[in-house]
Amino acid sequence: MKNTLYPSRVRAWFTVSVLMLAYVLSFVDRQILNLLVGPIRQDMDISDTQMSLLMGLSFAIFYTFCGIPLGRIADSKSRRNLLMCGILVWSGMTAACGMAKGYWQFLFCRIGVAAGEASLAPCAYSMISDSFTPERRGTAFSVYSTAIYLGSGVALLLGGVAVHFATSQGDMTLPLIGIVRPWQMVFLILGAIGVVFSLCLLLLREPVRQGVGAGLQLPFSEFVDYLRKNRRTMLCHNLGFACLTFTAYGSSAWIPTFFVRSFDMSVPQVGVIYGSMLAICGSLGLLVGGRLCDWLVKRGHRDAPLRIAILAAVLTLPSNLGYLVDDKNLALVLMAFHVFTVSMPFGVGPLAVQEVVPSPMRGQASALYQFAVTLIGLGIGPTAVALGTDYVFGSDSALGYSLAVVTGISLVLAVVILTVGLRSYRESLERLKSWAPKDPTVVVPGRQVPAADA
Known part of the structure; x- marks a missing residue:
C-alpha cells in the first residue's frame, strides 16, 4: 500500500x-576562524598550539559528544524547533567569540558553537528521510550535502569580504559592547546573520515520521540493543565511510600546500583554483553519487549507498598519481577528478544509516555516524598526512608522497571494510522489516504508524 504521508514535492525540496x-x-x-589566525594571535598573545585548539580539537570533541544526546531529542521531539534552538546557540556563541576578552573565554565560546552545530545533522537527516520516498532520498541527501563543498567556498568568499569590510572600518565603538577590533566585528556580523536566519525555520513544517516504528518513543536501551544486533553492519558502515572522510579531509587540508611547494604557485592562485574545484567538482560529484544511488534503488539494490561508496573509493585511487607527477596541469586535472570522485558518497553515507534503523532511532544513529566520521576524518586525517611528511619521509618537499601513501591506504581500507559490510547491510535491511521494540513506552496519540516505507 502506498504511503501518502509524505509532503508534496515542492514542500519537500523547500525543506532540503x-x-x-x-x-x-x-x-x-566553523571555518571563519581560519582566516583570522594572525589578528587573534596578536591581540590575545597566544601560540599556534593554542590557536589550533580553537580551530580543531575543541570543536571536534564537543561536536561529536553533544550529537548523541541531541540525536535522542531529535527522535522524540520537534526536530524543527530543536534545530532552531541549535542555530540560535551556535550563532549566539559565534557572536560571543567577538566579545571574548581572553583565551579561555574564546575557547568556551568555540565549544558553544560546536554544541549548537551538533543539532544540525540528527535533525536534518531525519527530516529529509521523512520528506522523500526511498527511491528519491539519494538525490535529496546529496543536494543537502553539497553544502559541504559550497560552504567551504562560501566561507572563503564571504569570509574574505567580511574580513575586508571590517578591516577597512578599523576599530569601532558599539553600544553596550564598547571598542571592538576588526576580527571581533566579523564574529558579531556572522552571529547576527545566524540569529536572523533561524527565523526561516518557522517556514518549515515538521514532516510526519515515516518508516518502521514511526510514532514510538523508545528507551535508550532499545537503541543499544539494536546496535548490538546489527553491530557488524554499523561498524563496517561507520568505519568504511570514516576512511573515505579521512581521505577527503586529509587531502583537502594539504592539497593547497602541495601545489605551493611542488609547483611554486602563489597562495591566492591556489585558493582560487582549488576553491573552484571544491565548489564545482565536489558538488557535481555529490549529485552524481545521489542520482546513481536512486537509479540502483529503483532497480532493487537496497544496498546502493555502500555500492556507491565502494565505487567512489576505487575511482579515487588512480587520482593519487596527481601527487607524484611533475606536470602542473596534469596534476590539476587529476586533483579535479579526485575531488569529484571522493565527494560522491558523502550524500549517501548518512542515507545508508537512515535506511537501516527504525524511525525512532534515526537521530541517534545519525549522531553516531557523525561521531565516527568527524573524529576519524577531521580529527586524524590532516594530522596523519603531516606525520607522514615529517617523520616517515622527513622532508617538506615529500608532501606529495605522504598524501599519496596515506590517502591510498585509507581508500583501500574503505573498499575492504565496505565490501565486507555489504552482506550484513542487506541482512539488516531484511531484519528491519520484522523489527519490534521490546519495551515501547509511548505511542504518539492520533498518529498513523506505517509498518514500513512504501
Missing part, C-alpha cells in the same frame, strides 16, 4: 533548501 542553507551557515561559522 532551508536545511542546506543552515549547513552552509554552519560551515562559515
Whole structure:
C-alpha cells in the first residue's frame, strides 16, 4: 500500500533548501576562524598550539559528544524547533567569540558553537528521510550535502569580504559592547546573520515520521540493543565511510600546500583554483553519487549507498598519481577528478544509516555516524598526512608522497571494510522489516504508524 504521508514535492525540496542553507551557515561559522589566525594571535598573545585548539580539537570533541544526546531529542521531539534552538546557540556563541576578552573565554565560546552545530545533522537527516520516498532520498541527501563543498567556498568568499569590510572600518565603538577590533566585528556580523536566519525555520513544517516504528518513543536501551544486533553492519558502515572522510579531509587540508611547494604557485592562485574545484567538482560529484544511488534503488539494490561508496573509493585511487607527477596541469586535472570522485558518497553515507534503523532511532544513529566520521576524518586525517611528511619521509618537499601513501591506504581500507559490510547491510535491511521494540513506552496519540516505507 502506498504511503501518502509524505509532503508534496515542492514542500519537500523547500525543506532540503532551508536545511542546506543552515549547513552552509554552519560551515562559515566553523571555518571563519581560519582566516583570522594572525589578528587573534596578536591581540590575545597566544601560540599556534593554542590557536589550533580553537580551530580543531575543541570543536571536534564537543561536536561529536553533544550529537548523541541531541540525536535522542531529535527522535522524540520537534526536530524543527530543536534545530532552531541549535542555530540560535551556535550563532549566539559565534557572536560571543567577538566579545571574548581572553583565551579561555574564546575557547568556551568555540565549544558553544560546536554544541549548537551538533543539532544540525540528527535533525536534518531525519527530516529529509521523512520528506522523500526511498527511491528519491539519494538525490535529496546529496543536494543537502553539497553544502559541504559550497560552504567551504562560501566561507572563503564571504569570509574574505567580511574580513575586508571590517578591516577597512578599523576599530569601532558599539553600544553596550564598547571598542571592538576588526576580527571581533566579523564574529558579531556572522552571529547576527545566524540569529536572523533561524527565523526561516518557522517556514518549515515538521514532516510526519515515516518508516518502521514511526510514532514510538523508545528507551535508550532499545537503541543499544539494536546496535548490538546489527553491530557488524554499523561498524563496517561507520568505519568504511570514516576512511573515505579521512581521505577527503586529509587531502583537502594539504592539497593547497602541495601545489605551493611542488609547483611554486602563489597562495591566492591556489585558493582560487582549488576553491573552484571544491565548489564545482565536489558538488557535481555529490549529485552524481545521489542520482546513481536512486537509479540502483529503483532497480532493487537496497544496498546502493555502500555500492556507491565502494565505487567512489576505487575511482579515487588512480587520482593519487596527481601527487607524484611533475606536470602542473596534469596534476590539476587529476586533483579535479579526485575531488569529484571522493565527494560522491558523502550524500549517501548518512542515507545508508537512515535506511537501516527504525524511525525512532534515526537521530541517534545519525549522531553516531557523525561521531565516527568527524573524529576519524577531521580529527586524524590532516594530522596523519603531516606525520607522514615529517617523520616517515622527513622532508617538506615529500608532501606529495605522504598524501599519496596515506590517502591510498585509507581508500583501500574503505573498499575492504565496505565490501565486507555489504552482506550484513542487506541482512539488516531484511531484519528491519520484522523489527519490534521490546519495551515501547509511548505511542504518539492520533498518529498513523506505517509498518514500513512504501
